[in-house]
Amino acid sequence: MSGKTLSQILDTAEETATGPRFDVPENWKQGRTAYGGFTSALMLAAARGRTTDLPPLRSALINFTAPVSASPEFVVETFRQGRNVTTVNVRALIQQQVAAQGTFSFGVAQNSHVAQACPAPAAQTPEQTAPLFPPEMPRLPAQFFENFEACRIEGDLPFAGAERGYLRVWVRYRDAEMWDRPEALIGIADVLPPAVFPICRRPGPNSSMTWICNFLSGAPATRDGWWMMETDLTAARDGYSSQVMRVWNTDGELVVEGMQSVVIFV
Numbered sequence: 001m002s003g004k005t006l007s008q009i010l011d012t013a014e015e016t017a018t019g020p021r022f023d024v025p026e027n028w029k030q031g032r033t034a035y036g037g038f039t040s041a042l043m044l045a046a047a048r049g050r051t052t053d054l055p056p057l058r059s060a061l062i063n064f065t066a067p068v069s070a071s072p073e074f075v076v077e078t079f080r081q082g083r084n085v086t087t088v089n090v091r092a093l094i095q096q097q098v099a100a101q102g103t104f105s106f107g108v109a110q111n112s113h114v115a116q117a118c119p120a121p122a123a124q125t126p127e128q129t130a131p132l133f134p135p136e137m138p139r140l141p142a143q144f145f146e147n148f149e150a151c152r153i154e155g156d157l158p159f160a161g162a163e164r165g166y167l168r169v170w171v172r173y174r175d176a177e178m179w180d181r182p183e184a185l186i187g188i189a190d191v192l193p194p195a196v197f198p199i200c201r202r203p204g205p206n207s208s209m210t211w212i213c214n215f216l217s218g219a220p221a222t223r224d225g226w227w228m229m230e231t232d233l234t235a236a237r238d239g240y241s242s243q244v245m246r247v248w249n250t251d252g253e254l255v256v257e258g259m260q261s262v263v264i265f266v
Helices: 006-011 036-050 143-147 184-188
Strands: 057-064 073-081 085-094 097-107 148-155 166-173 206-215 227-237 240-248 254-264
Touching: 006 036, 036 057, 036 073, 036 085, 036 097, 036 184, 036 206, 143 148, 166 184, 184 227
Parallel strands: none
Antiparallel strands: 057 097, 057 206, 073 085, 085 097, 148 166, 166 227, 206 254, 227 240, 240 254
């Protein structure tokens, strides 16, 4: 792993009148833009830094509108700080144009009789699972992926011409300083390739447009930084795809469920 870690970037933010400014180094990019989970983590950090007494994160709605190719300016606005839920909006600006926007909802725990689980599918431990990308690969498919360790549980790699768009893996940050940070989950939850890629027969560019994540634990924790993640293609047509994404901890508890819209040029 080379370049700055996410924890280093978060710890060295430059404060401005509207919000923090973070570095966007090459090792966190995919092509000409920053990795979406990285951008989302920076926006969450900006929201947390400008709003006091926030309860746990419960939901995030992310819009990727233009390449985050340089260090953006973050503009933070608290939409409402209520008794139960606080909603904070963050815009990432590049040359005064919105490149990404995140709306984060933070909520206090409720005294509810309702409890519904979604246990993780059976899997071997990360230590028993082979790397997602073979060691003999000359380079990883995107620069940012060098910041993570990933082991494949089931599913197909991109551009395999598979019948189903599905992949399930174990993933963690190589930087152990990120394992317990508030921005860790949103920063890692977008790490897998688009779910449509396994059914593609040839490579091609893609771009995430919108991403919604629901956070199902007020204090998510896991063993040794490992999270089980899956991405599952629901439908694809006319160059646009929809996928469901889930994250479990090592105890099999679902901690994140999301949906993402991806445009594909292939």
